[in-house]
Amino acid sequence: MQNSHNRSVWDAPYPMLVISVCCATLIMLLSSCSANLPVQRKTQLAEEGVLEVQYSIICVIHGDGDYLYHDTSGNEYKADEEALAGAKKVAQQNPNAEVFIFHQRPRRHLLFIFPLRDGEFFYYRNGRLIANEMYWRDQGQSCFEHEVELYRRFREINKGKTVSMFLYYGHEIPQFGGAGYDASYPDRTFTVLDFANGLKDFTPESARFNLMILSTCFSGTPYTIGTLGPFARTIIASPENLHLSYFDFHALERLDLSLRDGDVPAFAKRFAHQTFDRLASDLQTAVSISVYDADRVQNYLHSIHKVYDHTLTTIKENSSSSTVPIEHCDCAELPAYVLPTMNNGVDVFYRSASFGISKFKQNHSGWECWREIVP
Amino acid sequence: MKARIAFGSIIMMFVLTLPANAGGKGELQKHFNDAANKVKATENASEKRQILNESFQSMSKVLDKVQSSGLISNEDRVGINSLQATLKKNQDELAGNNGYERVSDVQLNDFSNYVVQNMEQAEMISISVVTLLLIIILVVLLV
Numbered sequence: 431m432q433n434s435h436n437r438s439v440w441d442a443p444y445p446m447l448v449i450s451v452c453c454a455t456l457i458m459l460l461s462s463c464s465a466n467l468p469v470q471r472k473t474q475l476a477e478e479g480v481l482e483v484q485y486s487i488i489c490v491i492h493g494d495g496d497y498l499y500h501d502t503s504g505n506e507y508k509a510d511e512e513a514l515a516g517a518k519k520v521a522q523q524n525p526n527a528e529v530f531i532f533h534q535r536p537r538r539h540l541l542f543i544f545p546l547r548d549g550e551f552f553y554y555r556n557g558r559l560i561a562n563e564m565y566w567r568d569q570g571q572s573c574f575e576h577e578v579e580l581y582r583r584f585r586e587i588n589k590g591k592t593v594s595m596f597l598y599y600g601h602e603i604p605q606f607g608g609a610g611y612d613a614s615y616p617d618r619t620f621t622v623l624d625f626a627n628g629l630k631d632f633t634p635e636s637a638r639f640n641l642m643i644l645s646t647c648f649s650g651t652p653y654t655i656g657t658l659g660p661f662a663r664t665i666i667a668s669p670e671n672l673h674l675s676y677f678d679f680h681a682l683e684r685l686d687l688s689l690r691d692g693d694v695p696a697f698a699k700r701f702a703h704q705t706f707d708r709l710a711s712d713l714q715t716a717v718s719i720s721v722y723d724a725d726r727v728q729n730y731l732h733s734i735h736k737v738y739d740h741t742l743t744t745i746k747e748n749s750s751s752s753t754v755p756i757e758h759c760d761c762a763e764l765p766a767y768v769l770p771t772m773n774n775g776v777d778v779f780y781r782s783a784s785f786g787i788s789k790f791k792q793n794h795s796g797w798e799c800w801r802e803i804v805p
Numbered sequence: 806m807k808a809r810i811a812f813g814s815i816i817m818m819f820v821l822t823l824p825a826n827a828g829g830k831g832e833l834q835k836h837f838n839d840a841a842n843k844v845k846a847t848e849n850a851s852e853k854r855q856i857l858n859e860s861f862q863s864m865s866k867v868l869d870k871v872q873s874s875g876l877i878s879n880e881d882r883v884g885i886n887s888l889q890a891t892l893k894k895n896q897d898e899l900a901g902n903n904g905y906e907r908v909s910d911v912q913l914n915d916f917s918n919y920v921v922q923n924m925e926q927a928e929m930i931s932i933s934v935v936t937l938l939l940i941i942i943l944v945v946l947l948v
Contacts, residue, residue, distance in 0.1 A: 496831060498830070498831035499834075499925045500834065500838045500921055500925070504838055504842040504845075506835075506838075610933075616933075647926065671926040673922055673926065674926075713918075713922055714916070714919035714922055715919060715922045715923055715926065755883075755887075783919065784912075785898055785908065785912075785915075785919045786898065787894070787905075
């Protein structure tokens, strides 16, 4: 009788379960260690596309952080999953495009021990999924090393004129510090400079993206736009907080219709306007979207370069020695930044929050700065 | 018995891992989202105010306890201070204190959405997962 009680733990069906788990673990380990390239091959190469690639879109979606938000009915959404779905739809709805989607996901472990790949890559051409692979995203020096590797492997070399776009969906990219950006890698840093260094490998031969969309909070700063200007002709960004429901993907569907004339700056303004209208109707918080002509803003950025750098340096020094509270603010509220060239090359769509201390603010310069919080 | 302990330990690990995987912040957002749902479900403006006020007060109480626990880092302290300041501003605006215009009765549903959306933005980004878990546990126990 006693034996029958003892048997309940280790006898059938548990041995089968243990063996199954061991086999699964072994398979996962073998697949994890297999390739030279840090990718898991699940590629389905399709026949060559019939339409010429006129649009090349790279979309990086950061999902390794807290990206939960709610709509006004209280329903929960994961921002990165929503962005991924939007990016896939864009890829499927554009017959003349190639679309690279990189979904940077939280690190997970099999049985709490064995790490699993934490990046997922999708490549669409002519509206069809050509490749879907998992990859490691934290083993290189550059923040986009493995993304670039995949990009180079699949990109279409087109001698004709291609409109190129780079989209980034995630949290605010820090201007300094940057530790903890990836929740799974709290010691790893990610800053605007890291982002720019990563972009270098996506843009060979000193070429620039026609359009860059930064769907993050506080990316409309002099430093961020100044640092990323060499990589894009037109940049869409939010100078203030941007809600996790993000910039719209809808406007990027059917580029063959909406961008038929090839006028990217005009398209960028339509995109910003459309996104602004949607966000302003859904949100009670502030909505700010700016379109920057990366060349035309250079004069202004050059004029304020020293004062902004000084501010950043001071903040960096203070952050290591004390806790002087700082906050973002419209650069127009700081006299040193108010210059006649401030509005050159910037189109701003702004609506203040319906509540809070800034609810009566009428407009925004399109540039976000830092200031110390006055108690 | 050992099997039960092992099974219980695995379940506990899953339970503790879930909020950690969600970054912890999601659980806090749910606290305000639940309050917003309750606000929208009632017609009575006084009840709406009471629901909002209680959600601010209960969260403030939890943050006070975490602050005084001595278990958190200086960085987390700064993040919690920022969160507390935001809650205080919301509380002041709801009641019309400290120079804020009182939120009118007809705006209370919109205000509850504002609180949720504001919390979903960058406020809690500097609070570590461990501290967030501590806050969540206290929210579950005390609220």
